[in-house]
Amino acid sequence: MTLRGAGGRLALALPIGALVALGLLAAALAVICVASLATGSYPLRLAEVAAALAGAAPDEAATTVVREFRLPRVLVGLVAGALLGVSGAVLQIVTRNPLTDPSLVGVSQGASLAVVTLIVAMPGADAALRPVAAFAAGLAVAAVIQSIAARRTEGATMRFILTGIGVAAFIAALTTALLTYGAMQDALAAIGWLSGSLHAVGWGEAKALTLSALALAPVAAWAARPLAALRLGPEVAIGLGVRVRPARVALITLSTACAAAAVAAVGPIGFVGLVAPHLARRIARAGVGLHLALAAATGVLLVSSADLAGRAAFAPVQIPAGIVTAALGAPIFALLILRPRRR
Amino acid sequence: MGDFIEARRPASAMPAGVAGNRTPRLRVRGLSAGYGGRTVLHDVDFDAAPGRVTVLVGPNGCGKSTLLKAMARVLRPSAGEVLLDGASLHDLPTRRVARALALLPQGPTPPEGLTARELVAQGRFPHQTLFRQWSAEDARAVDEAMRAADVAKFADRPIAALSGGERQRCWIAMVLAQETELLLLDEPTTFLDLKGQIDVMRLLRRIARTEGRTLVAVLHELNLAAAFADEIVMMRDGRVRAAGAPEDVMTPPVLHDVFGLDAQMLRDPETGRPICVPRTGPETPA
Amino acid sequence: MTRTGARAPIGVALVFAAMLPAFALHVSIGATAIPLATVAEAFAAYDPTAFDHVVIREHRAPRALFAATVGAALAVAGALMQGVTRNPLADPGLLGLLAGAAFAVSLAVGAFDLLDPAWTPAVAAGGALAGAALVGSIAAAAPGGATPITLILAGAAVTAFLGALTTLALLLDEATFQALRVWLTGSLSAGDRDVFLRALPWFGAGFVVAFALARQVTALALGEEAAIGVGVQVLRLRAFTLLAVVALTAAAVAVAGPVGFVGLVVPHAARLLFGSDYRRIVPGSAALGGLGLLLIDVAARRALAPIEISTGIVTALIGAPVFVWLIRARL
Numbered sequence: 001m002t003l004r005g006a007g008g009r010l011a012l013a014l015p016i017g018a019l020v021a022l023g024l025l026a027a028a029l030a031v032i033c034v035a036s037l038a039t040g041s042y043p044l045r046l047a048e049v050a051a052a053l054a055g056a057a058p059d060e061a062a063t064t065v066v067r068e069f070r071l072p073r074v075l076v077g078l079v080a081g082a083l084l085g086v087s088g089a090v091l092q093i094v095t096r097n098p099l100t101d102p103s104l105v106g107v108s109q110g111a112s113l114a115v116v117t118l119i120v121a122m123p124g125a126d127a128a129l130r131p132v133a134a135f136a137a138g139l140a141v142a143a144v145i146q147s148i149a150a151r152r153t154e155g156a157t158m159r160f161i162l163t164g165i166g167v168a169a170f171i172a173a174l175t176t177a178l179l180t181y182g183a184m185q186d187a188l189a190a191i192g193w194l195s196g197s198l199h200a201v202g203w204g205e206a207k208a209l210t211l212s213a214l215a216l217a218p219v220a221a222w223a224a225r226p227l228a229a230l231r232l233g234p235e236v237a238i239g240l241g242v243r244v245r246p247a248r249v250a251l252i253t254l255s256t257a258c259a260a261a262a263v264a265a266v267g268p269i270g271f272v273g274l275v276a277p278h279l280a281r282r283i284a285r286a287g288v289g290l291h292l293a294l295a296a297a298t299g300v301l302l303v304s305s306a307d308l309a310g311r312a313a314f315a316p317v318q319i320p321a322g323i324v325t326a327a328l329g330a331p332i333f334a335l336l337i338l339r340p341r342r343r
Numbered sequence: 344m345g346d347f348i349e350a351r352r353p354a355s356a357m358p359a360g361v362a363g364n365r366t367p368r369l370r371v372r373g374l375s376a377g378y379g380g381r382t383v384l385h386d387v388d389f390d391a392a393p394g395r396v397t398v399l400v401g402p403n404g405c406g407k408s409t410l411l412k413a414m415a416r417v418l419r420p421s422a423g424e425v426l427l428d429g430a431s432l433h434d435l436p437t438r439r440v441a442r443a444l445a446l447l448p449q450g451p452t453p454p455e456g457l458t459a460r461e462l463v464a465q466g467r468f469p470h471q472t473l474f475r476q477w478s479a480e481d482a483r484a485v486d487e488a489m490r491a492a493d494v495a496k497f498a499d500r501p502i503a504a505l506s507g508g509e510r511q512r513c514w515i516a517m518v519l520a521q522e523t524e525l526l527l528l529d530e531p532t533t534f535l536d537l538k539g540q541i542d543v544m545r546l547l548r549r550i551a552r553t554e555g556r557t558l559v560a561v562l563h564e565l566n567l568a569a570a571f572a573d574e575i576v577m578m579r580d581g582r583v584r585a586a587g588a589p590e591d592v593m594t595p596p597v598l599h600d601v602f603g604l605d606a607q608m609l610r611d612p613e614t615g616r617p618i619c620v621p622r623t624g625p626e627t628p629a
Numbered sequence: 630m631t632r633t634g635a636r637a638p639i640g641v642a643l644v645f646a647a648m649l650p651a652f653a654l655h656v657s658i659g660a661t662a663i664p665l666a667t668v669a670e671a672f673a674a675y676d677p678t679a680f681d682h683v684v685i686r687e688h689r690a691p692r693a694l695f696a697a698t699v700g701a702a703l704a705v706a707g708a709l710m711q712g713v714t715r716n717p718l719a720d721p722g723l724l725g726l727l728a729g730a731a732f733a734v735s736l737a738v739g740a741f742d743l744l745d746p747a748w749t750p751a752v753a754a755g756g757a758l759a760g761a762a763l764v765g766s767i768a769a770a771a772p773g774g775a776t777p778i779t780l781i782l783a784g785a786a787v788t789a790f791l792g793a794l795t796t797l798a799l800l801l802d803e804a805t806f807q808a809l810r811v812w813l814t815g816s817l818s819a820g821d822r823d824v825f826l827r828a829l830p831w832f833g834a835g836f837v838v839a840f841a842l843a844r845q846v847t848a849l850a851l852g853e854e855a856a857i858g859v860g861v862q863v864l865r866l867r868a869f870t871l872l873a874v875v876a877l878t879a880a881a882v883a884v885a886g887p888v889g890f891v892g893l894v895v896p897h898a899a900r901l902l903f904g905s906d907y908r909r910i911v912p913g914s915a916a917l918g919g920l921g922l923l924l925i926d927v928a929a930r931r932a933l934a935p936i937e938i939s940t941g942i943v944t945a946l947i948g949a950p951v952f953v954w955l956i957r958a959r960l
Contacts, residue, residue, distance in 0.1 A: 158778050159957075173942045233448065235446065235448035236451050239521075326793035327797070330789040338770055
């Protein structure tokens with residue numbers, strides 16, 4: 001379906017199937033969010049959740065639990081999932097490699113290292129610095145991988161990911177080395193954070209993350225067009241009138257910014273950026289713009305349900321969402337390796 | 344067979360009748376270019392003959408693809424310039440260039456799951472904006488391009504499911520949908536079987552004839568060039584060694600000079616086009 | 630025979646000889662430096678009442694011995710893998726063996742309270758074998774077969790998966806976390822004499838098989854068909870090298886935890902120094918691996934003293950850039 005108006009100046013393509021899929025994803029999300037608000041060490045019935053949200057709960061504790069602990073957690077899960085989904089989708093199209101993921105090529109690890117450094121080396125630092133440091137470090141990693149991998153054009157996509165695996169190992173070693181400074185309790189907490197957990201988030205993280213996401217959303221909307229041309233390959237994109245080099249830099253920066261914002265809030269939740277775009281493609285065929293939206297929605301679904309599952313599966317022990325996504329995402333990664341690649 | 348399909352000419356194209364008299368829109372002057380400090384092209388001059396099929400040939404590493412890439416602004420020249428309507432191509436806004444000049448690179452790979460129509464629609468990119476994504480004009484151009492390239496019958500099939508020749512015709516339809524007067528094609532027949540090669544070359548010739556567009560293609564296969572080109576440009580060691588109509592440049596001395604090939608020339612009895620037959624020497628008994 | 634080839638035995642011998650001063654250095658350095666004379670004395674004329682002698686005999690010398698043995702084992706395992714899979718990027722860590730062994734041990738300790746050192750090497754071997762099998766079969770089933778690229782991607786997938794499960798096991802059981810926290814980063818400080826003694830037969834078997842197979846690995850490294858042509862039974866060779874690699878890796882993991890990248894880097898160094906014949910590369914890797922890990926462990930103990938970094942972290946910091954360089958140079 002096509003929507004045209006304003007004397008031909010406005011003409012938008014609207015694939016019905018993808019929009020329906022997006023609606024269904026949103027509905028599934030609503031269910032998970034409600035379940036998430038009700039689940040925990042202080043279980044609540046749906047009526048109680050509703051009452052607490054409305055501020056009319058008879059039970060003071062229920063209001064506190066829902067509004068101060070679970071609501072920001074649900075919100076952070078939503079936004080972080082969307083950012084990770086978009087980050088992976090953008091990176092996969094720019095590198096033309098369906099196996100790419102910010103957590104696989106070291107971008108997330110770089111962001112984590114920056115955050116761990118802030119925590120360990122500058123304990124008094126403002127938490128608002130974390131997204132900035134994470135972004136700078138993630139960007140540095142992306143630049144390093146690009147410059148190492150892009151020397152030769154042939155096979156550059158595979159070199160990108162293999163180089164990323166090496167860089168990720170290096171950074172992970174640095175992070176682990178930093179952790180040897182920490183005391184036992186700090187180490188436990190840090191390992192939880194490094195596994196990607198929504199356990200400790202509050203309204204501070206929720207607000208910072210939402211602001212970052214609002215700032216990045218228009219950039220992602222802009223990105224759909226150059227991505228549509230770039231997915232056909234750099235030379236075709238040049239022929240179609242894309243300034244490929246600046247566009248690539250801008251798009252990788254966007255992908256890194258999305259991943260870094262999410263990592264700064266919830267730690268490196270792995271494989272979401274890898275899996276979400278693939279699931280999105282399975283769910284509905286769509287142009288690049290809607291594909292980004294679908295990948296965001298799928299990412300949200302993955303992170304939110306991973307968080308919910310991690311909380312419910314071994315209660316009272318909370319399993320970080322990142323452990324759940326890695327345990328599910330790594331086999332999917334293996335399946336993707338097995339898929340036939342066309343030349 | 345489909346050679347006389349009526350297609351609307353792109354707005355920028357002039358009537359086919361005066362094609363031969365037009366001034367070239369794309370000129371190359373004193374061009375040198377290469378990869379990472381290694382110069383492959385040396386001081387090349389070249390004009391794209393308007394409304395005609397020009398084919399660049401030469402031995403491997405002669406610089407024919409490099410010349411095409413420099414004309415398509417994939418490569419930045421180290422000296423000299425490429426002129427589009429008299430202005431330096433590499434300084435023009437890239438989107439404006441994309442409305443005048445289309446490029447089909449060698450062996451392009453489509454992203455997974457894309458259908459033929461979606462691929463062709465991508466050719467409208469330089470005519471679209473964030474808020475003007477799919478105008479009636481876009482729909483018309485895509486339909487016409489698919490009709491011209493004879494790919495309408497598998498419009499909704501995934502590109503990956505098509506044969507090599509069909510896939511390549513879809514890519515050609517994509518650059519057609521771009522509605523540029525100039526089309527640059529880098530080895531459009533590689534990876535195709537013989538039938539696929541002939542189909543693609545007939546399509547390209549038809550595009551030049553019926554739509555008055557200007558085509559410049561790099562080809563590997565000498566006889567394919569001789570059979571379909573209006574102009575042949577022979578290159579060697581990064582320089583143009585001969586240029587002209589096939590019957591003028593396809594001569595034993597030129598072939599010997601450019602390819603180091605000892606060949607005799609025959610003529611296609613139907614078209615009168617030259618055919619190059621390399622001498623294989625006498626068979627010696629074992 | 631090339632000049633490198635002719636001189637190689639002397640070179641290997643020299644590297645083995647260099648392990649002695651490295652060993653002495655390793656032992657003499659520590660929280661308090663002990664003079665080399667005292668080190669010699671502790672072995673020549675052991676005095677159980679002298680504090681320094683006890684420290685050397687009970688703590689430092691065993692650790693140095695662990696370092697040399699683990700380094701040699703991982704390096705030889707890497708060399709065999711690189712030769713048999715004809716893959717310059719093969720390494721017990723990259724191809725999932727370390728993750729498999731680490732997960733198996735974590736599971737055994739966490740879920741079954743299996744803390745008896747007698748079992749550690751066997752459990753680690755089972756895990757390493759499973760990890761290798763998983764990576765190998767994923768890569769083999771991938772389009773294009775088991776190329777260096779598919780092997781590394783499959784290794785990354787398996788390592789991430791088993792890593793998540795290992796973390797899960799630790800989070801579910803804080804006692805396990807306490808017990809394995811340092812060991813899991815690949816640390817010689819966690820080395821236990823009982824475990825080492827139990828691992829010795831595994832080390833021994835692995836080294837014997839590796840040295841015995843070296844000649845055939847050289848033939849296989851030239852290509853499978855060429856190897857069959859000169860009479861190598863390829864399938865049998867592959868099976869035996871796999872067993873040797875698993876035994877060496879499992880013994881090393883049992884002692885020191887997952888120490889990565891030794892098996893990747895050392896064989897390349899050995900190849901640079903001693904040529905392409907595995908009869909030189911295998912002993913050369915053993916010597917260089919032992920020497921290398923001794924020196925790296927010295928660095929790990931002293932670089933940020935009094936804090937000690939895990940050996941596995943230092944090897945990753947050195948090995949990961951080499952890995953990236955190998956990708957640039959060899960792929």
